[in-house]
Amino acid sequence: MYDIYTDCDCDVTPEIAKEFGYHLISLPYIIDGKEIYPYESWQVYEWKSFYALLRKGTIPSTAGLSPQRYIEYFEPSFASGHDVLYVHFSSSMSGTFNAMNIAVAELKEKYPNVNFYTSTPKASRLGP
Numbered sequence: 585m586y587d588i589y590t591d592c593d594c595d596v597t598p599e600i601a602k603e604f605g606y607h608l609i610s611l612p613y614i615i616d617g618k619e620i621y622p623y624e625s626w627q628v629y630e631w632k633s634f635y636a637l638l639r640k641g642t643i644p645s646t647a648g649l650s651p652q653r654y655i656e657y658f659e660p661s662f663a664s665g666h667d668v669l670y671v672h673f674s675s676s677m678s679g680t681f682n683a684m685n686i687a688v689a690e691l692k693e694k695y696p697n698v699n700f701y702t703s704t705p706k707a708s709r710l711g712p
Contacts, residue, residue: 648680654687
C-alpha cells in the first residue's frame with residue numbers, strides 16, 4: 585500500500601486531490617508581510633484579488649516548510665506502514681526539499697520498513 589502526496593505548487597486543488605486520493609501539501613508564500621498557506625489560510629483561491637495586488641506592485645516571496653511540518657504531513661502514512669510517493673515541483677527551485685529530506689530521514693529511523701519516493705530523478709528513492 586502507498587499514499588500519494590503532491591503540493592499546491594503543482595496546481596492541484598483540494599477538489600482534485602480528493603478526487604484522485606492525493607494528500608495535498610500546502611507550500612507557503614509571503615505577501616504584504618503575511619505568510620499564506622494555500623488551502624489552509626483560505627479554501628478558495630481568489631486569483632482576482634491576488635493579481636490585483638501584483639498590479640499594484642506587491643511582490644510575493646516564497647517560504648519553505650520546516651522539517652516538523654513535513655513530519656506532520658507524512659507521519660500518518662509512515663505510521664500506517666504505507667509507502668509514500670511525493671510528486672512535487674522541481675527540487676532545484678526550492679530549499680524546502682532540504683527540510684523534506686531531514687524529515688524523511690527522521691521518519692525512516694522511526695519507521696524503517698516504509699519507503700519514500702519522490703518525483704525528483706536525482707534522488708528518486710530514500711530508503712532501503
